[in-house]
Amino acid sequence: MARRDWVDDHIRRYRETDGADGHIWGGRDGDQTLPCLLLTTTGHKSGEETTTALIYGKSGDACVVVASTGGAADHPTWYLNLAANPGVSVQVLGDKFSATARTATDEERQSLWAKMAEIFPTYNKYHETAKATREIPVVVLDRA
Numbered sequence: 001m002a003r004r005d006w007v008d009d010h011i012r013r014y015r016e017t018d019g020a021d022g023h024i025w026g027g028r029d030g031d032q033t034l035p036c037l038l039l040t041t042t043g044h045k046s047g048e049e050t051t052t053a054l055i056y057g058k059s060g061d062a063c064v065v066v067a068s069t070g071g072a073a074d075h076p077t078w079y080l081n082l083a084a085n086p087g088v089s090v091q092v093l094g095d096k097f098s099a100t101a102r103t104a105t106d107e108e109r110q111s112l113w114a115k116m117a118e119i120f121p122t123y124n125k126y127h128e129t130a131k132a133t134r135e136i137p138v139v140v141l142d143r144a
Helices: 005-016 077-084 106-119 122-126
Strands: 034-042 049-055 057-059 062-066 087-092 095-103 138-143
Touching (some): 005 034, 005 049, 034 077, 057 106, 062 106, 087 138, 106 122
Antiparallel strands (some): 034 087, 062 138, 087 095
16 A cells, blocks of 8 residues: 655655654644654565654653554554564664564553553544454564
């Protein structure tokens, strides 16, 4: 599936400015203040690297992201990629580092979900939609 031009533009601007333009995303309506990181995964089928801009939070030294795809019924491709190859690259502002991605344990999930819903309350609405027939994974990116 081809990404929308605005997504590719967001990633390009983020990279070119070390996140000065792109670390904070205004959301679709432009009225939000959402911190974003860049996550680069290796394709589970293609073997090619793909970068995605994602809203994130922190848990200690780790970054936390949600594999929501707007509450879609299927997991996002980036989640399938890291499930097959958990070695990822992350960029937060100008800080570029390797990390190991893992799905949050049952014990971690509730508190991490709550933390991410504070950042982006819409996550809670995804469980209310008919599309969200899956448990939406919370992913922890532990710096390597």
